Amino acid sequence: MIIGFIGFGKVSRNLSRLIKSDDISFATSFEGRSPKDVSENIEVLDTFRQVAEKSDILISANSPKSALDVAKKYGKYAKGIYLDLNNISPDTTCEIANYASRFVDGAIIGKIDSDKPVLYISGKYADDLLFLDEFIKTRKISNKIGDAAILKMLRSTYTKTLSAVLIESSEIAKDNGLEKEFFEALSLTEGDEFKDKAISRITNTLNNSKRKSEELEEIIDYFDGEDLTMVKAALEKLNR
Amino acid sequence: MIIGFIGFGKVSRNLSRLIKSDDISFATSFEGRSPKDVSENIEVLDTFRQVAEKSDILISANSPKSALDVAKKYGKYAKGIYLDLNNISPDTTCEIANYASRFVDGAIIGKIDSDKPVLYISGKYADDLLFLDEFIKTRKISNKIGDAAILKMLRSTYTKTLSAVLIESSEIAKDNGLEKEFFEALSLTEGDEFKDKAISRITNTLNNSKRKSEELEEIIDYFDGEDLTMVKAALEKLNR
Numbered sequence: 001m002i003i004g005f006i007g008f009g010k011v012s013r014n015l016s017r018l019i020k021s022d023d024i025s026f027a028t029s030f031e032g033r034s035p036k037d038v039s040e041n042i043e044v045l046d047t048f049r050q051v052a053e054k055s056d057i058l059i060s061a062n063s064p065k066s067a068l069d070v071a072k073k074y075g076k077y078a079k080g081i082y083l084d085l086n087n088i089s090p091d092t093t094c095e096i097a098n099y100a101s102r103f104v105d106g107a108i109i110g111k112i113d114s115d116k117p118v119l120y121i122s123g124k125y126a127d128d129l130l131f132l133d134e135f136i137k138t139r140k141i142s143n144k145i146g147d148a149a150i151l152k153m154l155r156s157t158y159t160k161t162l163s164a165v166l167i168e169s170s171e172i173a174k175d176n177g178l179e180k181e182f183f184e185a186l187s188l189t190e191g192d193e194f195k196d197k198a199i200s201r202i203t204n205t206l207n208n209s210k211r212k213s214e215e216l217e218e219i220i221d222y223f224d225g226e227d228l229t230m231v232k233a234a235l236e237k238l239n240r
Numbered sequence: 241m242i243i244g245f246i247g248f249g250k251v252s253r254n255l256s257r258l259i260k261s262d263d264i265s266f267a268t269s270f271e272g273r274s275p276k277d278v279s280e281n282i283e284v285l286d287t288f289r290q291v292a293e294k295s296d297i298l299i300s301a302n303s304p305k306s307a308l309d310v311a312k313k314y315g316k317y318a319k320g321i322y323l324d325l326n327n328i329s330p331d332t333t334c335e336i337a338n339y340a341s342r343f344v345d346g347a348i349i350g351k352i353d354s355d356k357p358v359l360y361i362s363g364k365y366a367d368d369l370l371f372l373d374e375f376i377k378t379r380k381i382s383n384k385i386g387d388a389a390i391l392k393m394l395r396s397t398y399t400k401t402l403s404a405v406l407i408e409s410s411e412i413a414k415d416n417g418l419e420k421e422f423f424e425a426l427s428l429t430e431g432d433e434f435k436d437k438a439i440s441r442i443t444n445t446l447n448n449s450k451r452k453s454e455e456l457e458e459i460i461d462y463f464d465g466e467d468l469t470m471v472k473a474a475l476e477k478l479n480r
Contacts, residue, residue: 110428118428120421141421154422158409159429161470165405168470169398172463181360181381182394188350188358191431223412227480230401230408233473240467 002027004055006048006070007062008036011085014112015059016042019135027051052077057129058100061085068096075099081128083121089218090149097123097145104129105148109155122147157219157231160212163205164234166198205238213238242267244295246288246310247302248276251325254352255299256282259375267291292317297369298340301325308336315339321368323361329458330389337363337385344369345388349395362387397459397471400452403445404474406438445478453478 003019005012005028016026016039026042029051038044045051052058052074058081060070067086075082075096082100084093085108097103102125110117118137121129123145132138141147173182183195205212216235220228243259245252245268256266256279266282269291278284285291292298292314298321300310307326315322315336322340324333325348337343342365350357358377361369363385372378381387413422423435445452456475460468 109425116428118425120425139421139424141418147418150416151418151421151425154409154413154416154418155425157412158405158422158426161405161409162402165398165401165470168467169394169401172397172466172468173394175466176390176394178381178387178391178394181379181391182398184379185349185358185360185391185395186398188356191433193431226412226415227408227477228412229473229477229480230405230470233469237467237469240469 001025001056002054003057003059004028004051006051006058006060006074007066008038009061011061011108011112012059013038014117015061015136019132021135027054048074049077053079056080057083059083059085064088064092068092071096071099075103078102081125083129087152088149089222090146090153091222093149094146102128103145105145107148107152109152120148120151153219153222156215157223159201160205160216160219161230161234163201163212164237166202167205168237170198170202209238241265241296242294243297243299244268244291246291246298246300246314247306248278249301251301251348251352252299253278254357255301255376259372261375267294288314289317293319296320297323299323299325304328304332308332311336311339315343318342321365323369327392328389329462330386330393331462333389334386342368343385345385347388347392349392360388360391393459393462396455397463399441400445400456400459401470401474403441403452404477406442407445408477410438410442449478 001024003024003026008028027045028042029045029048030036031047035044058078060067062070064087067084067088078100081102081104083104083106084096085106093105104121104123104126107120108117109120116137118139119132120139120141122141124143126140130138130140141151170179170182173179183198187194213235216231219231241264243264243266248268267285268282269285269288270276271287275284298318300307302310304327307324307328318340321342321344323344323346324336325346333345344361344363344366347360348357349360356377358379359372360379360381362381364383366380370378370380381391410419410422413419423438427434453475456471459471
């Protein structure tokens with residue numbers, strides 16, 4: 001079996017490392033780009049079209065911006081499963097699904113280079129990918145394309161509003177001269193890692209506030225009709 | 241040395257259990273109430289006034305409502321340290337401090353009946369209580385009465401807004417038929433305990449929404465002048 005990658009960044013590289021089987025080989029292409037070093041078990045082809053045609057499973061893992069374009073160009077050449085792993089909205093996912101006959105919606109949750117990332121998949125062809133569970137924990141959510149993308153968005157809803165809460169409460173603690181004690185006292189009940197994790201979330205959010213704001217806007221847009229009091233407050237907070 | 245308790249509930253009971261020393265004995269009273277069973281090392285006196293007069297350290301641990309009244313009635317009889325452990329606001333703490341000559345502001349963070357609660361103390365007489373560190377982790381914050389109460393309020397600011405975030409995001413997950421997956425996916429990055437802790441927070445907040453709303457109002461009132469976008473949103477959320 002051949003697994004092909006369109007886009008050979010962190011996700012694809014780690015997947016090709018995790019999936020170790022004599023029956024599986026990999027293919028990718030650096031068409032139009034400067035080639036990167038890849039390990040021996042990955043065949044580098046001249047074009048993405050060749051990758052699509054040759055693969056039993058074609059994985060699109062490039063960038064949210066190019067995900068739709070990649071599907072439009074190469075989806076039609078995919079003879080097997082087309083698995084999209086880009087960080088895209090549920091709506092874009094459903095649009096992309098039109099360009100490949102056997103489309104699977106996928107989301108990797110947890111750091112891909114950590115011990116235990118999980119691959120969530122949805123769509124009726126998702127069953128054909130459950131064998132991957134041998135290499136990376138793989139969970140089928142449902143037959144509904146978009147569910148994996150929604151799950152990713154739900155996770156992001158929580159983490160982004162949480163970051164806004166952390167920014168606000170630590171700021172008040174700082175203004176009251178009790179920042180150190182604030183993190184220490186919370187670590188008692190939230191776990192030893194609380195402080196480091198909280199500071200990394202705060203820094204990451206403040207350093208990327210424009211992008212985080214846009215992502216919050218997407219969430220508000222997509223979940224329109226839900227009670228989004230906290231999400232809207234988080235957006236307001238970030239826009240200050 | 242005698243440690244006296246006004247109020248003999250969970251906190252006092254656990255403190256008398258944690259503080260094990262041949263040099264320390266305990267006293268309390270059930271004046272005007274039906275007496276409870278107490279262990280041998282606790283002397284039960286007829287009146288709270290006697291407890292105050294006899295104690296080297298008098299601990300007020302009853303209820304937020306009665307804390308001020310207790311201080312007014314018995315603070316003047318305390319010959320040694322008066323340690324207030326009630327869950328009261330920084331303002332009330334400073335008011336109470338007027339009724340005892342050697343007042344210490346205290347807050348226990350973490351469950352008192354768990355492995356590692358921490359006693360935070362503030363005020364210039366706090367040093368006299370640092371010996372307690374031998375029995376329960378004890379940390380002096382500053383010489384400023386009110387700082388222990390502020391720390392407690394900061395912790396509560398975080399946990400209460402976090403609960404509102406959990407309520408909102410899990411509700412959206414439920415509406416999208418992905419509640420189970422939502423908790424599972426978050427546990428991957430937030431730790432194995434995430435789900436149980438989150439559900440207990442959500443339930444606890446919804447079952448006590450009136451009291452939680454009042455506490456959020458107190459926070460908004462006390463931290464007036466700070467950016468309270470998330471806290472105010474949490475209050476709005478709970479009031480729905």
